[in-house]
Amino acid sequence: MDETTPRALVAYESLFGSTRQVAEVIAAGMSQSVPTDCRDVRRLSPYELRGFSLLVIGAPTHARSLPTPASRAEGAKWLENRMYGRTLEGRALTPGMREWLGATALTGLRLTTFTTRTDLPRLLSGSALPAMARLARRAGAWVDGRGFEAVVDEKGQLVAGELDRAREWGLLLGRSLRRPVRA
Numbered sequence: 001m002d003e004t005t006p007r008a009l010v011a012y013e014s015l016f017g018s019t020r021q022v023a024e025v026i027a028a029g030m031s032q033s034v035p036t037d038c039r040d041v042r043r044l045s046p047y048e049l050r051g052f053s054l055l056v057i058g059a060p061t062h063a064r065s066l067p068t069p070a071s072r073a074e075g076a077k078w079l080e081n082r083m084y085g086r087t088l089e090g091r092a093l094t095p096g097m098r099e100w101l102g103a104t105a106l107t108g109l110r111l112t113t114f115t116t117r118t119d120l121p122r123l124l125s126g127s128a129l130p131a132m133a134r135l136a137r138r139a140g141a142w143v144d145g146r147g148f149e150a151v152v153d154e155k156g157q158l159v160a161g162e163l164d165r166a167r168e169w170g171l172l173l174g175r176s177l178r179r180p181v182r183a
């Protein structure tokens with residue numbers, strides 16, 4: 001791989017694992033065309049961002065926006081009752097995407113977004129996409145496209161077919177990064 005080969009990075013926050021699963025299949029789809037890493041945003045330091053042609057960031061929708069310390073703590077409480085059978089992701093209660101975007105310079109980086117949200121009309125569910133795009137622009141990124149949303153049921157499990165849709169979205173994103181073939 002030479003220095004001009006496009007590379008992509010998928011970075012995510014996830015409380016119960018669904019957003020991580022979506023991130024992993026988006027990265028798998030993109031990898032068909034370009035080398036793509038997939039990382040928990042909490043394990044990503046700013047110097048590692050150099051050299052990526054596209055950054056894809058994702059987080060769950062909480063209270064119609066990005067998770068906050070209070071919403072993460074609230075989510076942990078849900079595990080005790082209606083989300084039985086689920087477990088918390090490692091580091092789930094530590095600062096995540098919102099805080100990372102507020103503290104990281106993304107100057108000139110091309111970026112796109114994804115979220116997971118409840119399977120309700122968007123007017124009711126809200127979405128973390130606008131907040132993510134706004135914070136990314138404030139950090140200097142060039143935000144591309146409208147982003148991708150996958151939906152979960154009332155226990156936070158991905159609805160059937162959502163991982164396939166996410167992989168397809170990743171495939172198309174990856175293709176958009178491939179250099180045109182010279183005649």
Ligand SMILES: Cc1cc2nc3c(=O)[nH]c(=O)nc-3n(C[C@H](O)[C@H](O)[C@H](O)COP(=O)(O)O)c2cc1C
Pocket residue numbers: 013014015016017018019020060061062063064065071072074075076078116117118119124125126127152156
């Ligand atoms: C505290 C809290 C608030 C939530 N608020 C919303 C919401 O406003 N709209 C929505 O569609 N889903 C909401 N959800 C559902 C989450 O979007 C869902 O749990 C998430 O997509 C699962 O992703 P994860 O497994 O990566 O954490 C909320 C979940 C929690 C824990």
